[in-house]
Amino acid sequence: MISITNLSYFIGGRALYENANMFIKPKDKIGLIGLNGRGKSTLLKIIDGEYTIDAGSVSKSNDCTIGFLNQDLLSYQSDDAIVTVAMEAFKEAVDTQRQIEQLLHKLETEYSDEMVEKLTNLQEKFEQLDGYSMQAKAEEILEGIGFTTQDLHRPLREFSGGWRMRVMLAKLLLEKPSLLMLDEPTNHLDLPSIEWVENYLRNYEGAVIVVSHDRYFLDNVTTKTVEVTQGQLITYEGNYSFYLEEKELRKEIQNGAYENQQAKIRQTERFIERFKAKATKAKQVQSRVKALDRLDLIEEVVDDTAAVNFRFRFKQQPGRYIITLKDVSKAYGSLEILKNSNATIERGDKIVLIGANGKGKSTLLRIISGTEPIEGERALGYNVIQGFFAQHQLESLKLDNEIIEEMKQAGSGKTEQELRNVLGCFLFSDDDQYKKIKVLSGGEKSRVALAKTLISEANFLLLDEPTNHLDFISENILIQALQQYEGSFVVVSHNRHFVSQVANKIWYIEDKQIKEYPGTYDEYEYWRKQQAAITTAPVKTQVTPKVEKKQEAPKNDNNQNRLKSLEKEMKKVEGDMETLQKQKETIELNMTNPSIFGNFNELQKLQQELAIITQKLEVVNKKWDELAETIDTL
Template sequence: MILLQVQNVERLFGSDVLFERVNLDVQENSRIALVGRNGVGKSTLIKMIVGLQSPDNGQITKNKNMTIGYLAQDNGLNSSNSIYAEMLTVFNDLKKMEIKMHELENEIATFDHLTQSQTKYDTLLSSYDQLTHNFKEANGYGYESEIRAVLHGFRFYEEDFSTIIGTLSGGQKTRLALAKLLLEKNDLLILDEPTNHLDIETLSWLEGYLQSYSGALLIISHDRYFLDKISKEVYELTSSGTDHYQGNYSFYIQEKAKRFQQKMKQYEKQQEEIEKLEDFVARNIVRASTTKRAQSRRKQLEKINRLERPTDGQQEPHFQFTAERQSGNIVLSVANAFIGHDDKPISGPINIDLRKHQMMAIVGSNGIGKSTLLKSILNKIPLISGEYSFGTNVDTGYYDQELKNLHANKTVLNELWDDHPTTPEKDIRSILGSFLFSGDDVKKVVHNLSGGEKARLLLTKLAFNHDNFLIFDEPTNHLDIDSKEVLEEALLNYNGTVLFISHDRYFINKVATSVLEISKNGSQLYLGDYDYYVDKKEEQLLLAQEENKQTGEIVSKQPEKNSYQLTKEQQRQERKLRREVEDIENQLEQLNAKEEEIQNQMTLPEVYSNLQKSTELQESLKKTQDKISDLEDSWEEKSMELEKFD
């Protein structure tokens, strides 16, 4: 059933068009990612859907009884209630039912059979039975456990429940706003950048929760790993409309590239045809014997609906990092380091042995000291104990997540030129242009720049310094998806060494050659990308559980405040099964598309009249259908296993 339809919607600013011809369908249980460049109007479209704004043209129709939950960007929960009391307000109807149940219980218990009729008694019993049934169906006996589970997922525990919401930080209020929306169980949940303020562990929990969410989801996010896990279809918003893709984010990237190639082939084919016609007309229009044919060709040219050269119509930064000189093989050594503030350790001992050309990601929960570690290495915060040293010829560049390495009152041009005063202005402008600062943009004052512009300016400074060791603290925080991809390519082609902190798991997977996990007990190195790190963590947990069984020891792997969760072993099995099911679904989507393409080819006259070509396609079709059949059997088997966890 369709919950919502967006039909030919436009947003205009005077005579300027922000977007037009926007179409989008939301079905029951849809899992939609809405993607597009920064500034294209994704949040504006969402506000139209929820009714906060009206489209200039087109219409948005909704199912009459549908409920919508909406989380705007960094929109925190404002309330004078305590955390737990505010979450309880979601279940006010259940509380009223509970009160009514107790009233009926008292009436039944005190019913006077001598003075009152049996019919009235039967009515009371019937009302009570119906009410208790409805109460049970609405999870009346489990909603308080549900509240605790969701709050625990967002890192709020029993000792936090009495805290007044108004005293919390902006990030905590945003997490609570999302927690309350999840508890409301709306038919359609719309989330605009829900992963802000969440660490990796909380993100993983949220992904698991949303995968089993009973309603439909419409999500804007720059977290590509998150979109890969949650989305089943993608709508890309551009100024000229929406393009729809049936698959997750990775499928969208692949399919978009295929569509672009197809459009380019069609364009090039038409250009060849036009060129031939124009050449014939030019050579034959003045010759008496061929004038009529030339005129005919000219009419053909006039009738051609000319295709525009395929392009996304948007600029993206293009840059590279290069090291001016090579460092020694050992780039950074950290030995038995304890980090913290005011002589109070947060984490330790930490050990790092970083070699030339390696790219190491640092991960860990919020507040564990990841940024503190980088600042200690850079001698901005002293180590509590331990030591560190850089290798031979190491030149260090640093990207600060708070962007404090920029001067608020300088212009964009002077921010770079003052560091390199002997460089000609045209060269400074040239590199700024490659980071999308062109024309009058270079005269902007730094404090007037957006977060994304400041991030690009800091990356410009790093690229211009040609250091051989780059240290990044959350480099993707302020970047849109396209800029992230450009940064990834620049780092993958970099001839130096990289140490970085990131919550962007897609970015870690693409760039990292190793992952260093920081915890209160110190550091643990994993020699692979993010997925390798997750798999190894699960293997370690399994091994520890097996050892505990053999020795008969009872070791709690989670503090009591996490006892609401499934066991880690169950979580690992469920996560693995979900990954396998998603992978099978993605393969099936691609194979179904291939099957349809082959069947379409077989209907072409030039194919079915060609025995050899027809036979080849038939064999290819059979192989594809056999694969589909095998994968469907596997999907059914694994889906049945997965149902055990629901």
């Protein structure tokens, strides 16, 4: 479908790509990965035709259509309702509908057979274009990615940038291009919406290229991974997890080949050095010199992992309780976020706050920080010093400061060498540390702001979407820093890998209450799926079976004997149903006990018992149905 051959693209004197190759086939699901600044977004713009290449070719099949979701769409504005904006994907059908409406309006004052015939033809065309279902399709996708039914007819202009980006995503999905290119789509989606998009893209009929730093998303969507590295496009025939394993294997092979070649080169150079002055060896020396010149050099393996070896300490230890919220209520007009809710953050808590957008996560973070007015009580614990990180703090960085100057202004009291060590942990080399803030990318600014937050004397951190704009290496650095951080924190994040690595408690808002799961994200996900399975399981309430009388079949001894046997068996089954139902109710009652709910091992044991009882109950219910049907027939 698309063939990229010997692609070269230069920015100034630097080669972003040099003789790079890549092939996109129909139905490919490709994850495009690489460090920030390596050219991932640039490659998408090259494929889209926005950028002109310096050498090589980008060939597309004649029937190839491209849909491109990129960050530039954040600035798109419109006074139209979002469902109308999304329906622009059906351009021909929308134009036909407009012509029909104009013609109907005209027919109110003018009438002719010619106009009626034209109207009939337009209506047939509209039906062929599936125009009567386009609004339903647009509404389904918009609601799938998080909009409420009430939102659909609100003007696009009323929504924030992230929500406008969702509308653009919906429009692209409705267009169904043969190649869908998505640049960081999960930055603007909450967890339910991410899961919906994952499912949609897995079943998408065309090809997909995704630039993302969400490894769960890549694993769930992609079947091929292309890494942008050292000006090349390296293809791996699998998802991100496959890429990690395969890359490690390739690195071992490449490293072995590199070391063997280097040993051979050193041996050859020693021979040349030893015998270059001897006339008798001149021919052999010359031969080896030419062999070295012709040698295809194997590149040294570049280790693109990074480890944090700096411990983020603070002087003041807080008391046992960090924050206590008591009978907290918060509403915006008629919209209630919290109602008489209680929660406590204790020393050592590593809390991640998850859930759909619009449920009040950012509001709760501001309530915890003390910057949001509330009804109820917020009590700050003894010796608690808090630090806050949010994306808007990138704007508070002083653009004319060098990075090292900006770090000094964090007020941590650390020496310049200590600050340089911290910046080294955050991938800023010695030379980089003297760069001005204004020349940094979004990801680099995020790293500076995060480093400033972590080196402060705060023993309690609040972090709002800290992984946005971070590549995999930077995200890994933040994970390590938070794992080593000796204080407490609350993080809002939709990045499932990040959440799974840093949390020891999960918070979510449900029924206007702050709910807590006392375990890791993976444990929470297992529990959530178990709860969903229990809720949706078709369990019958035990009642005395009532068999309606039908016209009696002719009586005979065999029928009577069989009927008695079946009725006896049914009584036994009913007894089993009653026993299992009581066991189920007992387990469910135990699971609501606060002492058990706070004990993950005990809770998991009860969940397993409940799953077994529920399965047995289903079997017994099915048996009862079969017996009742047979008895009814007899």
